[in-house]
Structure formats: C-alpha cells, structure tokens
Amino acid sequence: MKFRSDVVLLEPMRLLLWAFFFTFVFFVINIGPDWMSSFPEALIFPVAEKVGSGLNWFARDAKIAGVPMQEITRSVASFFDLIIDATVVVLSKGIFTGRGLNVSQLVPPLSWMSIGGCLAIVSYRFGGRNLIVITSIAVLFLVLFGLWQNAMVTLASVLVSVLLAMAIGLALGIWSFKSQNVENVTRGVMNVMQTVPIFSYLVPTLLLFGYGPSAALVATVIYALPPMVHNTVLALKSVPTETTECGVMIGCRPRQLLWQVQLPVALGRLAVGMNQTIMMTLNMVIIASMIGAGGLGFNVLQALRKLDIGSGLEAGMGIVALAIILDRISQAAAQRAANGKHLEPGQRPLWQLLVVWLIFSSVIAFIFTPMQTWPDAWEISTASFWNAAVTWVNMNLFDILEGARNFALLEIMRPFNRFLQSAPWSLVVASVVALAFYLGGFKLAVYCALLMFFILLTGYWAPAMASVYLITISVLMAVMIGYPIGFWLSSQPQLKDTANFILDTMQTLPTLVYLLPAVMLFRIGDVSAVIAVILYALAPAVRYAMVGMSQVSPALLEAAQISGCTRWQTLKWIRFPAALPTLLIGVNQTIMMAFSMLIIAALVGTKDLGQEVLIALNRSLVGEGLVAGFCVACLALISDGLLKAAASKAEVSTIRKMNS
Amino acid sequence: MNLNLNYCASLVAASVLFTATPSYAGNVPESDDTIKIMTGDWTSIGLQGEMMQLILQTVGYNAELVVADDSGRYPGFENGDLHISMETWQTTQLQNLEKSVATGKVLDMGETGLAGVEDWWYPSYMKDRCPGLPNWEALKGCAEVFATADTAPKGRYIGGPVSWGDHDERMVAALDLPFEVIHPGTDAAMFAEMKSAYEREAPIVMWVWQPHWLTSVYDGEYVQFPKFEVDCFDDAAWGPNSADTYDCGKPYGWIKKMAWAGGEDVWPCAYEIVRNYNMDNDTLAALLKKVDLEGMSSTDVATEWLMANDDKWKEWASCAM
Numbered sequence: 011m012k013f014r015s016d017v018v019l020l021e022p023m024r025l026l027l028w029a030f031f032f033t034f035v036f037f038v039i040n041i042g043p044d045w046m047s048s049f050p051e052a053l054i055f056p057v058a059e060k061v062g063s064g065l066n067w068f069a070r071d072a073k074i075a076g077v078p079m080q081e082i083t084r085s086v087a088s089f090f091d092l093i094i095d096a097t098v099v100v101l102s103k104g105i106f107t108g109r110g111l112n113v114s115q116l117v118p119p120l121s122w123m124s125i126g127g128c129l130a131i132v133s134y135r136f137g138g139r140n141l142i143v144i145t146s147i148a149v150l151f152l153v154l155f156g157l158w159q160n161a162m163v164t165l166a167s168v169l170v171s172v173l174l175a176m177a178i179g180l181a182l183g184i185w186s187f188k189s190q191n192v193e194n195v196t197r198g199v200m201n202v203m204q205t206v207p208i209f210s211y212l213v214p215t216l217l218l219f220g221y222g223p224s225a226a227l228v229a230t231v232i233y234a235l236p237p238m239v240h241n242t243v244l245a246l247k248s249v250p251t252e253t254t255e256c257g258v259m260i261g262c263r264p265r266q267l268l269w270q271v272q273l274p275v276a277l278g279r280l281a282v283g284m285n286q287t288i289m290m291t292l293n294m295v296i297i298a299s300m301i302g303a304g305g306l307g308f309n310v311l312q313a314l315r316k317l318d319i320g321s322g323l324e325a326g327m328g329i330v331a332l333a334i335i336l337d338r339i340s341q342a343a344a345q346r347a348a349n350g351k352h353l354e355p356g357q358r359p360l361w362q363l364l365v366v367w368l369i370f371s372s373v374i375a376f377i378f379t380p381m382q383t384w385p386d387a388w389e390i391s392t393a394s395f396w397n398a399a400v401t402w403v404n405m406n407l408f409d410i411l412e413g414a415r416n417f418a419l420l421e422i423m424r425p426f427n428r429f430l431q432s433a434p435w436s437l438v439v440a441s442v443v444a445l446a447f448y449l450g451g452f453k454l455a456v457y458c459a460l461l462m463f464f465i466l467l468t469g470y471w472a473p474a475m476a477s478v479y480l481i482t483i484s485v486l487m488a489v490m491i492g493y494p495i496g497f498w499l500s501s502q503p504q505l506k507d508t509a510n511f512i513l514d515t516m517q518t519l520p521t522l523v524y525l526l527p528a529v530m531l532f533r534i535g536d537v538s539a540v541i542a543v544i545l546y547a548l549a550p551a552v553r554y555a556m557v558g559m560s561q562v563s564p565a566l567l568e569a570a571q572i573s574g575c576t577r578w579q580t581l582k583w584i585r586f587p588a589a590l591p592t593l594l595i596g597v598n599q600t601i602m603m604a605f606s607m608l609i610i611a612a613l614v615g616t617k618d619l620g621q622e623v624l625i626a627l628n629r630s631l632v633g634e635g636l637v638a639g640f641c642v643a644c645l646a647l648i649s650d651g652l653l654k655a656a657a658s659k660a661e662v663s664t665i666r667k668m669n670s
Numbered sequence: 671m672n673l674n675l676n677y678c679a680s681l682v683a684a685s686v687l688f689t690a691t692p693s694y695a696g697n698v699p700e701s702d703d704t705i706k707i708m709t710g711d712w713t714s715i716g717l718q719g720e721m722m723q724l725i726l727q728t729v730g731y732n733a734e735l736v737v738a739d740d741s742g743r744y745p746g747f748e749n750g751d752l753h754i755s756m757e758t759w760q761t762t763q764l765q766n767l768e769k770s771v772a773t774g775k776v777l778d779m780g781e782t783g784l785a786g787v788e789d790w791w792y793p794s795y796m797k798d799r800c801p802g803l804p805n806w807e808a809l810k811g812c813a814e815v816f817a818t819a820d821t822a823p824k825g826r827y828i829g830g831p832v833s834w835g836d837h838d839e840r841m842v843a844a845l846d847l848p849f850e851v852i853h854p855g856t857d858a859a860m861f862a863e864m865k866s867a868y869e870r871e872a873p874i875v876m877w878v879w880q881p882h883w884l885t886s887v888y889d890g891e892y893v894q895f896p897k898f899e900v901d902c903f904d905d906a907a908w909g910p911n912s913a914d915t916y917d918c919g920k921p922y923g924w925i926k927k928m929a930w931a932g933g934e935d936v937w938p939c940a941y942e943i944v945r946n947y948n949m950d951n952d953t954l955a956a957l958l959k960k961v962d963l964e965g966m967s968s969t970d971v972a973t974e975w976l977m978a979n980d981d982k983w984k985e986w987a988s989c990a991m
Contacts, residue, residue: 111727111728111973112728300737314858315962316883316962316963317865405869408866412819424820525859526858526862529854529859529866530862533818533866534859534863535852613858614854614859615852615853615859616855621855624833624855625833628831628833629741629742629833630745630746
C-alpha cells in the first residue's frame with residue numbers, strides 16, 4: 011500500500027499536534043490511570059473462539075446447494091491428489107499392484123538417466139553451454155548422493171504447485187490490470203496473504219482438504235501466489251503505451267492485444283514473478299512434508315530427528331539443487347521467449363529430441379540397471395565429515411560461544427525485551443501513530459492505529475511485543491552484516507555469479523538444517539532463534555544493498571570524481587543518498603523475510619506470536635492459529651506501511667537535493 | 671484324546687498354510703471405507719501405525735495414516751475423522767482418554783503390552799557432580815551445577831514442547847525445586863541440546879521418554895521422584911508437600927490402543943485385529959533404533975518385521991484368514 015503525505019497541514023497545526031503528543035506521553039508516564047499501561051482484560055474480545063467455531067461449522071456442516079462443503083473441498087483435494095499421484099508415478103514410483111505386504115512393481119518410473127538427460131537437452135536448447143553445465147552438476151549431485159527418488163517426489167508436487175500458482179497468479183494479475191477496483195482488492199488480500207504465517211492457515215486447510223499432498227499443495231499455492239500477482243500487474247503496467255496503441259491501431263481485438271502484444275512484451279518482468287514463485291514453493295517443501303507430502307523435505311526431517319546434521323544438510327542441498335535447475339531453466343526460457351528466438355536452421359523441434367532421448371535412454375536403463383536406479387553401494391556421502399565438524403566446533407569453541415551468547419542474551423536481548431514488555435500500550439500506540447503521521451500523513455496514521463487495536467482487542471499484545479523484540483534485533487543484525495557485504499560485492503562484478511549462488515542457497519536451504527547446529531551451540535531459546543532469523547533474512551539485505559549501490563548514475567559519480575571527492579566522500583554524499591530509497595525497501599524486505607521465519611524460530615522455544623501459532627497448529631486450534639497469524643500480519647503491515655512511506659519521503663528529498 | 675489334539679493342531683497348521691495364499695474369508699473387508707490410523711510426531715506411533723496399516727491392507731482393507739497431535743486427537747476420534755490409534759500413553763493421556771471414553775464415542779482397545787516411562791533424565795557423569803542422585807532431593811542442593819548464566823542461581827531443566835501439555839512447572843513448584851523449566855518448540859531441539867551436552871560431558875537434565883533410541887545410545891538414568899499414585903494429582907495431603915498436588919514423579923505405565931466407537935460396526939474384523947495386536951519394549955526399541963539411528967524407513971522396518979513374524983500377525987488377523 012502507498013501513502014503520500016498529500017494532506018498538507020499548516021505549520022502551526024503540525025506544531026500543535028506534536029505538542030499534544032508529548033503532553034500525552036508525559037501524562038501516561040506520570041499520572042496516567044492503570045488501564046493506559048496494561049490493556050483492560052474486559053475489553054478483549056474472544057475472537058479466536060468465534061473464528062474457530064465458525065470455520066469448524068463451515069468445514070463440517072455448511073452446505074452449498076445441498077452439497078456439504080466438506081464434500082466439495084474433499085473432491086477438489088482428490089482431483090489434485092490424482093494429478094500429483096500421476097506425476098509421482100511417472101517420475102519416481104512406477105506402477106504397482108497388490109496392497110500391504112503383497113505389493114510388486116509392474117512398470118518402473120522414468121530412469122534418472124531419462125529425466126536428467128531431458129533436463130540437459132532443455133538446458134542446452136534454452137541456455138547453451140553454461141546452463142547445461144549447471145543442470146548436469148545439479149542432476150549428478152542428486153544421483154550420486156542417493157537423493158534422486160525423493161527429489162522426484164518433491165519435483166512432482168513442486169511442478170504442480172508452481173504451474174497452478176503461475177496460472178492463478180497470471181489470471182488474477184491480468185484481471186487486476188484491467189480493473190482498478192479489482193486491483194485494490196487483490197493488492198490488499200495479497201499483502202495479508204504474504205504476511206500471515208503459513209502454519210496458521212495450515213489447520214483450516216487440513217480441515218477442508220484432509221492430510222496429504224493436496225493440502226500441502228493448497229497451502230503452497232496460497233504462499234507462492236502473491237509475488238506472481240504483483241509482478242504480473244507490474245509487468246503489464248510497464249508495457250509502453252506506444253506498443254499497446256500500436257496494437258490497437260493494427261486492429262487487435264482485446265484478447266489478441268493481451269496475448270500477442272502485451273504479455274510477450276512484459277515477459278522479462280513476468281520472469282521475476284516466476285523466479286519468486288519457484289523459490290517460495292521450494293521454501294515450503296519442509297512444511298509440506300510435515301503434513302504428508304513426502305519427498306526431500308521428509309529426508310531432511312528424518313535426518314534431523316536422529317541428529318544426523320550432515321545428512322540433513324545433504325538433503326537440504328538437494329532442495330537447493332532442484333531450485334537452481336527449475337529457476338535457471340525457466341529464466342532462460344523466459345529470456346528466450348522475450349527475445350523472440352525461434353528455431354535456427356537445421357535445428358529439430360525440442361519435443362522430437364526429447365522423445366528420441368526418452369526411448370533411447372529407457373532401453374539403456376532397462377538393460378543396464380544402474381542407469382535406472384543408482385545402486386546404494388555407489389552412493390557417496392559427506393555426512394560424516396559435517397557431523398564431525400559440528401562435534402569439533404562443539405567440543406572446542408562452545409565456551410567462547412557460550413560467553414558471546416550470555417553477553418547477547420543478558421546485556422542486550424533481555425533488557426530490550428523487558429523494556430518492550432513493560433512499555434504502556436497506549437504509549438506504544440501513540441508513538442507508532444505519531445511516526446506514521448510524520449512519515450505518511452493522516453491516512454497512514456489511522457491505518458496503523460487500526461492494525462494495532464486489532465492486536466490489542468484480540469489479546470495478543472504481549473506475544474506481539476515479543477515478536478517485535480525478536481524481529482528488531484534480528485533485522486538490525488541482518489542489515490548491519492548484510493549491507494556492508496552488499497556494498498562491497500557491488501564493487502566486485504567478477505563475484506556476481508558466486509554471490510548469486512550463495513544467496514539462492516541461503517534462501518532455499520531449509521532453515522532447520524542450520525537451526526539444530528545453532529541449538530547445539532547456543533542452546534534452546536531466543537539466541538538460537540535470532541541466529542536462524544538473521545541467517546535467513548541476510549540474503550535480501552545483501553541483494554538490495556547490491557542493487558541500491560549499482561543504481562547510482564555513472565554521470566553523477568564522474569562529476570564527484572572531477573570535483574575531487576575522496577572515496578569516503580563519494581560514498582557519503584553521492585552513493586548513499588542516491589541508494590537510500592532502495593536501501594529502505596531492502597530493510598522492508600528483510601523485515602518481511604524475518605516475519606516469515608518467526609514460526610520456524612518458534613521451534614527452538616521462543617515465547618512470541620510464532621509460538622502461539624505453533625501451539626495452535628499442534629493442538630489443531632483453528633481460530634487461535636488464524637488470529638495469532640493475523641496479528642503477525644498486522645505487525646508486518648505496519649512496518650511495511652511505515653518503511654514504504656519513509657522510502658518515498660527519502661526519494662522526494664533526494665530528488666529535491668539533486669535538483670538544487 | 672492325544673490323537674485328537676494332534677489332528678486339530680495339524681488342521682490348524684494346514685489352514686494357516688492355505689490361507690497364506692490370498693483367499694480371504696468372504697466377509698473381509700466388510701467395507702471399502704478407508705480406515706484412518708493416527709500417526710504423530712514421535713517415531714514409535716508412526717512405526718506401529720505403519721505395521722497396522724500393512725496388516726489391514728494385506729487382508730484387504732483400505733487403510734491410511736493420518737497425522738494428528740497427541741493431545742489434540744480427541745475431537746477427531748469422537749467425530750470419526752480418525753479411527754485407530756496404536757498408542758495412548760498413560761503417562762500424559764490418562765485423563766484425556768478417560769474423559770473421551772466416557773462420551774461413549776471412543777473405545778479403549780486394550781493395552782499394547784508396552785510400558786511407557788517418562789521423567790527427568792540425566793547422563794551418568796552427572797552423578798559425581800551432584801552426589802545423592804538419583805534421589806530427587808539431591809537436585810535441591812545442586813541446582814547451581816545445572817545452572818546457566820540466564821537461569822542462575824536456578825538450575826536449567828529442559829521440558830517438552832508446550833503443546834505436549836505436561837505439568838513440569840506445577841511439579842517444580844510442588845516439590846520446591848530450584849529449577850527453571852525451558853520449553854523447546856520441537857523434540858529435535860531437545861535432542862540437539864542433549865547431544866551437545868553429552869559430547870562435552872556438560873551438565874544437563876531433561877525430559878526423556880521410553881521407548882526411545884536415546885536411552886539405548888546414551889548412558890544415564892532417571893531421577894527418582896516420589897512414586898506416582900493417582901492420589902498425588904488429586905489429594906494435596908499426599909506426598910512430601912502436604913499442601914499441594916503434583917508433588918511426585920510423572921505417571922508411568924501402559925500404552926493403550928484406542929478407536930472410534932462407530933467403526934466397530936463398519937469393520938468388526940479390523941477392530942478385532944487391533945485388539946489382538948501386542949508388542950514388548952525390547953522388540954520395539956530394537957525396531958526404533960533401526961528407524962532413528964540406522965536410517966531405514968518405517969515402512970521397510972515394519973515390512974521386514976511382519977515378514978519375519980508371519981505367524982504372529984496372522985494369528986492376530988485370524989478373523990480375516
């Protein structure tokens with residue numbers, strides 16, 4: 011959402027408001043009645059119960075035209091199960107007969123050689139030599155480390171989710187592009203969807219769709235949809251008016267205009283949405299396997315349950331390998347389509363090559379079985395090395411780390427938490443509203459106030475403050491570490507590919523993989539949680555710092571050089587102000603990432619909103635989970651509103667400075 | 671008479687052999703409706719659920735595993751969304767199960783033969799540093815040994831995830847133990863701490879349950895609290911603290927099977943198989959080790975065991991033979 015300070019108030023009026031604010035602060039601290047510091051319990055409205063029983067009724071007893079709701083949702087679920095199952099049969103399982111102890115395989119699935127070869131052929135066609143190297147390394151990694159079969163189960167559900175999310179996202183995006191009213195609604199809904207933690211809609215999803223791959227599919231699609239919608243709208247808006255007008259003049263009908271002019275032109279921007287959708291879908295693999303989707307996520311969970319951190323890391327890297335294959339191929343395909351490349355003379359259509367390869371490789375795999383299923387004895391593993399490394403660190407560095415942990419916990423985190431917990435609610439609300447008013451004007455102030463009252467009235471104020479404390483500390487650390495790295499990387503163009511690979515890995519490697527070593531070294535509690543959140547939120551911080559710094563116009567830099575600025579002066583007076591709006595958006599993204607990690611952080615024993623959601627999930631409390639999730643969304647939306655307003659304010663002032 | 675017995679025995683043997691080929695009694699399955707077997711976030715219920723699923727599928731039923739929470743399962747069973755659970759622990763679920771059975775919608779399907787134990791557990795090396803262990807009163811004197819900077823002067827005790835619904839805080843208060851209860855969000859985090867401490871021989875006391883692989887890999891023992899009796903939870907006068915309840919160790923005892931009452935009419939033979947199922951601690955611990963430490967999937971472990979113990983499961987499933 012965007013707020014502009016278009017309500018221009020007269021200066022005296024502004025002064026008066028500030029005077030009022032400070033009087034209020036003074037009043038609350040010194041003579042304020044009790045209810046202004048701790049919110050009166052009588053006002054707390056038991057929303058969670060109502061929501062819970064409402065949803066339970068909806069799922070169990072509601073009827074649409076005489077057909078029970080649950081029957082409708084369950085048949086939708088079995089439809090998707092059918093699609094996923096069919097994909098799994100082709101990619102990973104083969105066809106079986108019999109049940110229980112009497113099963114036997116009739117037809118094997120496609121061999122790794124067939125699938126890997128197809129990926130390689132597609133890579134070569136779309137991306138040439140570079141891409142085929144990347145794809146082959148990823149495929150061989152999965153095969154050699156014995157992850158292939160489970161990777162294919164994951165690939166099946168990921169493919170279906172990604173395609174579904176892209177289709178729905180594209181449709182919603184086009185619809186929003188065509189109608190401003192629709193856009194307003196979808197933008198609001200998508201903002202909330204992006205910030206409500208996935209665990210909180212998992213229970214309702216399970217209630218409606220039952221346990222299994224289809225519930226995981228629905229949850230994943232909800233999670234991965236928003237970036238596709240946002241980017242479709244942005245992409246279509248970025249199509250130059252001249253192009254559209256040209257299409258109209260040629261005599262395109264609306265449908266032709268959309269599909270043959272606007273969408274192809276917008277493809278480059280659409281690719282950003284595709285990338286985000288793929289990354290977010292793979293993010294969900296672990297959570298999906300918690301509710302019965304199987305695959306690589308299950309490998310990670312299984313390995314970590316027996317504290318085999320090395321194997322967990324390998325399975326996690328398997329997820330990264332899948333992400334890289336899918337992302338790089340789809341990027342190359344989009345690039346190619348955007349450039350309008352077609353077959354070169356002498357090239358055969360892709361499908362012919364693939365069919366020939368499938369037949370050829372299946373025959374080979376049938377004769378030479380290691381090409382079908384890689385033998386266990388030929389697998390390699392580095393797990394024992396990683397396990398030994400963790401043990402070594404534990405034995406030798408624990409005491410140093412314990413010192414650092416105690417300092418951070420006792421001197422910084424606890425006091426800050428205590429301060430937030432004991433701050434009177436009315437003061438917190440007043441300060442945030444004042445800040446919102448300063449940054450974005452009247453509308454933003456009202457918006458923030460309403461969101462905060464939702465948290466107060468539903469009774470989640472204390473855990474919400476605990477979340478604010480965790481997020482603030484983690485984001486500060488992530489920005490303090492990530493921005494300098496990003497600044498440095500922006501001046502090292504030769505490191506760009508390596509940096510991108512590491513950042514992609516950080517974003518798709520399941521957090522649980524580094525959460526458990528963190529627990530071993532920093533114990534159960536807030537320090538481990540904060541470390542996990544920092545590691546996850548680091549990637550967007552580095553990315554935005556890189557982008558921000560490289561956005562400064564070369565002309566400006568040259569001017570600085572001519573006028574004899576030192577490097578530090580250039581950074582301080584030219585680069586930094588020019589990059590400030592992007593940097594603020596970067597902070598915003600970092601905060602959003604941190605919010606989405608709260609729930610994972612809860613696994614190591616925090617006492618915040620994430621924990622409330624986790625408990626609700628474990629106890630199948632539909633209402634509590636959703637309401638606590640909405641409170642997380644409220645916090646995220648407040649910070650989003652404030653930072654976006656700050657960014658546009660910074661932009662305005664930079665432009666003003668540049669003009670003068 | 672003698673001859674008669676022998677004759678009977680060989681007849682039974684022959685019929686078992688014959689029924690080994692899939693020619694099941696005509697009325698099984700009584701219904702094609704899927705039997706939903708509960709599984710949870712600990713290994714043993716998954717493994718035993720897998721076994722029951724395989725048996726039921728082999729004799730012709732449709733069966734599937736459904737994930738549910740230990741304490742959150744009851745509405746599911748009362749509504750018929752869940753049908754069979756292979757594990758209900760007396761230690762944590764006693765009151766919940768009794769309450770649910772009282773509604774008439776849930777059946778107590780008998781004991782598995784397994785005995786559940788859960789309580790405060792410490793590695794053996796702690797005995798030297800806190801003399802007097804395993805007696806619980808020793809903990810009062812050496813809380814400092816178990817303390818960390820953030821809990822000092824109190825000791826640090828790691829309990830289970832909040833959602834597992836335990837009463838460690840009440841126990842600590844009732845027994846006047848100078849300890850702070852720390853809750854992780856998942857069992858994996860608990861065992862990560864134990865691994866870290868055990869490698870360094872560092873002080874730790876944690877909630878550990880059995881059957882579980884941990885006690886067969888790490889050397890240690892349980893703190894001996896005043897032995898649990900039902901009165902301990904109900905009668906303040908009972909136990910060392912005459913003014914408070916919960917002044918005793920955690921309850922330990924049977925692990926029962928439970929089922930949705932409505933299913934008795936739908937799949938009577940399946941319910942009989944569940945009632946007949948039994949298991950013992952040592953066998954299960956050996957199987958759990960295969961899953962948790964050797965990395966076999968529970969399906970493979972269950973299949974292997976059932977293949978090797980053909981006679982056992984076919985006897986349980988005699989109504990389907």
